[in-house]
Amino acid sequence: MSLSVGLNCPACGGAIKVNEGEHVLNCQYCGSTLWAEGDAGVLTVAYKNMQDRDGVLRATEQWWRKGLKARDLRKKGRLLECYPIYLPFWSTVTRVAGWICGYEERTYQDRDGHSHTERIPKEEMVLNDYNYTNIACDPGDLGIKRLRNIGGEASFADFESIPTFESTTSKDDSVNGSKEKALQDARRDAGVPHVTFEKVTIIPKSISQIYYPVWVVRYSYGERMYMATVDGVTGNVLSGRAPGDPLYQSLAVTGGTSLGGLIAAAGLIVGAGSDDGTIMFGGVIVGLVILGVTYMFFRHGSEIIEGDFEDKKMKNPLKDIGIELGGLRI
Amino acid sequence: MKVVQIKCPRCQQPINSKVKDLAFYCSHCRTMHVRDGGVNVIDFDIAEFNPGAQQDRVYMPFWRLFTNFNINQSKSAGGAIYKLGKFLGGGSNSGNVFIYIPAWETNVSEFKHWAIGLTEAQPMYSLRNDFNNIERTPTVVTREEATQMADFVIVTMEAEKPGTLQYLDYSLNVQDTRLVYMPYVRGQNGFAPGL
Amino acid sequence: MASLKCTKCGASVEFDTGDKFVKCSYCSSQIFIDRSGAGFYYALPFAMNENDVVGVFRRWAGGSTRAKDLDKLAQISSVKKQYFPVYLFKRDVNGAEQVFVEPAGSTTLPGLHSLKVPGGDLKVFDDKFDTAGAEMIKPDIEMAPYLSKLPGTAKEQALVYFPIWKIDYVFEQKAYVVVVSATSGEVFSGEFPGRSSGAYMAVAGIGFVAFLVEGLLAIGSPVVAGVLMAATIAAVFIAANYVARRM
Known part of the structure; x- marks a missing residue:
C-alpha cells in the first residue's frame, strides 16, 4: 500500500486543493464540482500568538500577588523558563431542540x-x-482542559516557529462527549425539577480543530519548581501551581471553626424555641459546611492550584476523612 | 481518501456548482441527488414565483416531511384549546401533516421561525420544473437531521397552545421526504414570501 | 521530518506528524498521506531538564498529602532520563474514529500503566532525531497481535516514545520511585511516604465543638462565653499555625 495518494482533478488532471473538513470541492482549473470520499479530516484553525515573553512574565508576577498564595512569593519566586506552545482543541457546535415539561x-x-x-x-x-x-491531547500537568476564550486572529504564521502539540484523541469521541454535555446543559437551562415529559433532539452541527497559543512559565520558590500557563491571545493566566502560606491556612481554620461553631449553636438555640426541626438541622449543617470548606483549605492550602488539574479533584473532604478513619481501624 | 467528480447519477453529466451545496442539481435532466452515505436521487419541488415578485428573487430550500402522527395522550395544566387537534381538523388526534424544516444554514431562532411558520401555515404553491436561473440558497442540512427535527416541530405546536404541557404520548412516522424550493424576495427586513 | 515521493513528479516531499495533506514544492501537487497501511515511529522531545524535574519533584514532595518535609528529607539516589514506548492506534470503527493506546514495553514503573500518550510536539523518530542522551526502553511487546485484536479498520498506527525522568529517592531507609513526564511535568508515583490528617482534623474538630459549646453558653452567661471565645480563637490560631508549619 502506498503512503501517498495524489490529489488530482479526475476531470482535467489538474492539481487540486483540499480544505480539511470539506467534502464538496471545486477544481480551480476546470471548475468541476468534486466530492472527497471518506475521511476528509476536520477544519483546522490556528490563532495568532499576541503575547511576548516580557508580557507573559509580568502577567505571572501579577498572578503571584493575587489570592492566598505565599506572601513572600514575589520576593522569593524566580522566573526560570518561559516558552509558547500550540495546544490542540476540538471545538464543537451542538444544536439542541426540544421541550422539557x-x-x-x-x-x-x-x-x-x-x-x-x-x-x-x-x-x-x-x-x-x-x-x-x-x-x-493529554494535557498532562498543564492544567488546561478547555478554552475560556475562543477568538483571536486566525493565522498559521507562527505555526512553524512554535512547538505544536499533536491531537491524539478522537474527534468522534469529542462529538459524542459534546452531545452528552449539551443534553445536561439543556436540562440545567430548562430548570424543571420534576420532569414529566421530555423530548429533546441533539444534532452535532460542526467540529473543528483549534490550535491555541499557550505560554508555559516555570518558576522556582526555594528549591521547589512551580508552573503557570498564560493565554497567548488574551494574556490572562489560565492555570498554575503556587506555594500557599501557613498564615492563611491558620486564619482559615480559625475563622471556620468559630463561625461554623457559632452558627451551629445559634441554630440549636433558635431551633429549640420553635417546633420546626429544619432551623435546628439547617444551622448545624450550615456550620458544618463552613467548617468543611475551611478545613480543606487548612489541610491542603500549602499549595494553591488554579485550573483543571487532576490532583485538584481528589481533594474531597469525605474521602480524606474516610482514609483517616480507615487508618484508625487498622 | 478519494476524490471523484460529481456526476448526475441519472444522465452521467458532470455537475458544475460554484457554491458548496449538499443538494446537487443536474440542469440537463433535472435530477437532484445527495451524497449521504451513498449517491441518492431525491424528490424535489420548485414552487412558482408570484408574477408580481420580480426583483431580488431567491429560492430557499426546505425539507418537507410527509408525516403520519398520532397523539395517544396529551395532558396540560390549564388551557383547553388543542392547537394540534384543531390543526388536524375536527378535533381528531391523528392524521397526516407536512412538516417543513429549513435546509439552509440557520441560527436557532431563524430555525424555529421558519419551521413553525411554514408548518402552521401550510403553503399552497404551483410547481415549475426548473429554477429559471434564480439563485438557490445552498442546502447544508441532511435528510437525516431534518427527520430528527420533526419531533421538535410537532411538540412545539402542542406546547405553544394555551396551558402548560405536562405530558405527551405520540407517535410520528416520516413517510416521505422531499426538498422544496420556496420562492422568496430578498428585502431590507429579511425575506418576504414570493408566492 | 519524514518524506515521501510526490505521486506526480517523483520529487521528495517532507511532511510532519499531524499533516493529512502536503503540497509538493516542485510541481505543487497536493498529496494525501494515507497512514492506514504503514507503521510510524514518533517521539516527543524533552521539554524539561534535570534541574527542572528535581524542582518539580520537590514541589510534589512538599504537597499536603506527602510526609512533612519530604521535599527536604528525601535523598535522591538517582535521576534517569528515559524514552518509554507505547503503541497508538487510530481506527475507524463503524465510521467513527477511535483511539487506542496499548503498552509496548513491560514495566513496573508508576504512571506508565495509565496508558496514554502525553501531549507534546510529536516528531517523526528516525536517525536524525536527537534523543538527547536518553536511555531508550526497547519495546518488548509486538504491534502485530494488537492489530488483529482491535476493532474496525486501520487509520494509523504508531510507536510513540515519550520522554520521562525516573527519580529514585530514599526516605527513612526506604526506597521509592517517581516518574516525571518531561513534556508537562506531570508526576506519577506509586507508594509514597504519607502524612496523617489527624492533627489537622483534631484542631478543626476541637475548635468547632468548643465554639459550639461556648455559643450555647452565651445565652446564660455572655461575658464568660465571650472571654472563653477570645481564648479559643487565640488557641485555635496558634495550634493551627503550628500544625500547618510543622506537621
Whole structure:
C-alpha cells in the first residue's frame, strides 16, 4: 500500500486543493464540482500568538500577588523558563431542540401554621447551539482542559516557529462527549425539577480543530519548581501551581471553626424555641459546611492550584476523612 | 481518501456548482441527488414565483416531511384549546401533516421561525420544473437531521397552545421526504414570501 | 521530518506528524498521506531538564498529602532520563474514529500503566532525531497481535516514545520511585511516604465543638462565653499555625 495518494482533478488532471473538513470541492482549473470520499479530516484553525515573553512574565508576577498564595512569593519566586506552545482543541457546535415539561413544588405556610405544597406546572423549550472546546491531547500537568476564550486572529504564521502539540484523541469521541454535555446543559437551562415529559433532539452541527497559543512559565520558590500557563491571545493566566502560606491556612481554620461553631449553636438555640426541626438541622449543617470548606483549605492550602488539574479533584473532604478513619481501624 | 467528480447519477453529466451545496442539481435532466452515505436521487419541488415578485428573487430550500402522527395522550395544566387537534381538523388526534424544516444554514431562532411558520401555515404553491436561473440558497442540512427535527416541530405546536404541557404520548412516522424550493424576495427586513 | 515521493513528479516531499495533506514544492501537487497501511515511529522531545524535574519533584514532595518535609528529607539516589514506548492506534470503527493506546514495553514503573500518550510536539523518530542522551526502553511487546485484536479498520498506527525522568529517592531507609513526564511535568508515583490528617482534623474538630459549646453558653452567661471565645480563637490560631508549619 502506498503512503501517498495524489490529489488530482479526475476531470482535467489538474492539481487540486483540499480544505480539511470539506467534502464538496471545486477544481480551480476546470471548475468541476468534486466530492472527497471518506475521511476528509476536520477544519483546522490556528490563532495568532499576541503575547511576548516580557508580557507573559509580568502577567505571572501579577498572578503571584493575587489570592492566598505565599506572601513572600514575589520576593522569593524566580522566573526560570518561559516558552509558547500550540495546544490542540476540538471545538464543537451542538444544536439542541426540544421541550422539557414538568412541575416545580413550592411549600409555604399559611397563617395557621399549616404547610401547603403547591405544584407549579412548567413547560420549557430548549433551543440552543452549545459551543464547547475540549483539549485534543493529554494535557498532562498543564492544567488546561478547555478554552475560556475562543477568538483571536486566525493565522498559521507562527505555526512553524512554535512547538505544536499533536491531537491524539478522537474527534468522534469529542462529538459524542459534546452531545452528552449539551443534553445536561439543556436540562440545567430548562430548570424543571420534576420532569414529566421530555423530548429533546441533539444534532452535532460542526467540529473543528483549534490550535491555541499557550505560554508555559516555570518558576522556582526555594528549591521547589512551580508552573503557570498564560493565554497567548488574551494574556490572562489560565492555570498554575503556587506555594500557599501557613498564615492563611491558620486564619482559615480559625475563622471556620468559630463561625461554623457559632452558627451551629445559634441554630440549636433558635431551633429549640420553635417546633420546626429544619432551623435546628439547617444551622448545624450550615456550620458544618463552613467548617468543611475551611478545613480543606487548612489541610491542603500549602499549595494553591488554579485550573483543571487532576490532583485538584481528589481533594474531597469525605474521602480524606474516610482514609483517616480507615487508618484508625487498622 | 478519494476524490471523484460529481456526476448526475441519472444522465452521467458532470455537475458544475460554484457554491458548496449538499443538494446537487443536474440542469440537463433535472435530477437532484445527495451524497449521504451513498449517491441518492431525491424528490424535489420548485414552487412558482408570484408574477408580481420580480426583483431580488431567491429560492430557499426546505425539507418537507410527509408525516403520519398520532397523539395517544396529551395532558396540560390549564388551557383547553388543542392547537394540534384543531390543526388536524375536527378535533381528531391523528392524521397526516407536512412538516417543513429549513435546509439552509440557520441560527436557532431563524430555525424555529421558519419551521413553525411554514408548518402552521401550510403553503399552497404551483410547481415549475426548473429554477429559471434564480439563485438557490445552498442546502447544508441532511435528510437525516431534518427527520430528527420533526419531533421538535410537532411538540412545539402542542406546547405553544394555551396551558402548560405536562405530558405527551405520540407517535410520528416520516413517510416521505422531499426538498422544496420556496420562492422568496430578498428585502431590507429579511425575506418576504414570493408566492 | 519524514518524506515521501510526490505521486506526480517523483520529487521528495517532507511532511510532519499531524499533516493529512502536503503540497509538493516542485510541481505543487497536493498529496494525501494515507497512514492506514504503514507503521510510524514518533517521539516527543524533552521539554524539561534535570534541574527542572528535581524542582518539580520537590514541589510534589512538599504537597499536603506527602510526609512533612519530604521535599527536604528525601535523598535522591538517582535521576534517569528515559524514552518509554507505547503503541497508538487510530481506527475507524463503524465510521467513527477511535483511539487506542496499548503498552509496548513491560514495566513496573508508576504512571506508565495509565496508558496514554502525553501531549507534546510529536516528531517523526528516525536517525536524525536527537534523543538527547536518553536511555531508550526497547519495546518488548509486538504491534502485530494488537492489530488483529482491535476493532474496525486501520487509520494509523504508531510507536510513540515519550520522554520521562525516573527519580529514585530514599526516605527513612526506604526506597521509592517517581516518574516525571518531561513534556508537562506531570508526576506519577506509586507508594509514597504519607502524612496523617489527624492533627489537622483534631484542631478543626476541637475548635468547632468548643465554639459550639461556648455559643450555647452565651445565652446564660455572655461575658464568660465571650472571654472563653477570645481564648479559643487565640488557641485555635496558634495550634493551627503550628500544625500547618510543622506537621
